[in-house]
Amino acid sequence: MSALHQAFLRDFRQMSRNGGLESGGVERQAATTADGLNRQWFAGWLTARGATVHYDAIGNQFGLFELRPGAPYVMVGSHLDSQPRAGRFDGAYGVLAGASVCAELYRAASSGETELTYNLCVVNWTGSAPGRASSPVDVRRAATRKRSDVVEPRPRRRT
Numbered sequence: 429m430s431a432l433h434q435a436f437l438r439d440f441r442q443m444s445r446n447g448g449l450e451s452g453g454v455e456r457q458a459a460t461t462a463d464g465l466n467r468q469w470f471a472g473w474l475t476a477r478g479a480t481v482h483y484d485a486i487g488n489q490f491g492l493f494e495l496r497p498g499a500p501y502v503m504v505g506s507h508l509d510s511q512p513r514a515g516r517f518d519g520a521y522g523v524l525a526g527a528s529v530c531a532e533l534y535r536a537a538s539s540g541e542t543e544l545t546y547n548l549c550v551v552n553w554t555g556s557a558p559g560r561a562s563s564p565v566d567v568r569r570a571a572t573r574k575r576s577d578v579v580e581p582r583p584r585r586r587t
Contacts, residue, residue: 444516454516458509458555466508477531487554493534501549507556526550
């Protein structure tokens, strides 16, 4: 097993503790304490790997790996929140897998091992699992600016 694979499994086990159930599943509905703990853990994970973390107006969480200022972003991800008493892979696997790929590509590009012509973004959709938050359609419409109350997820330039 590669070191990257081992690191992914270690990180996934650690993340699964937030809201973890004895059955092996999770209870991590949107806007709960468990969801908040997981979002904090994930923000720390992202920043430790070089990403800048941003949130839009409805709480979608974006990890931005900027390699080329002004270039478009390729976005991957899913949701860290869960259905009530869900399996631990519900959404969270997609977020961490995408983030792991983005972090490794960012590392390789930053060290000159590869060249990318785009920036990378991993997203944790808020309330994507129906239950406590708005519908999954609203979450994605907000992120694609089809709603007027959304902040663009790109970092602001400091002058």
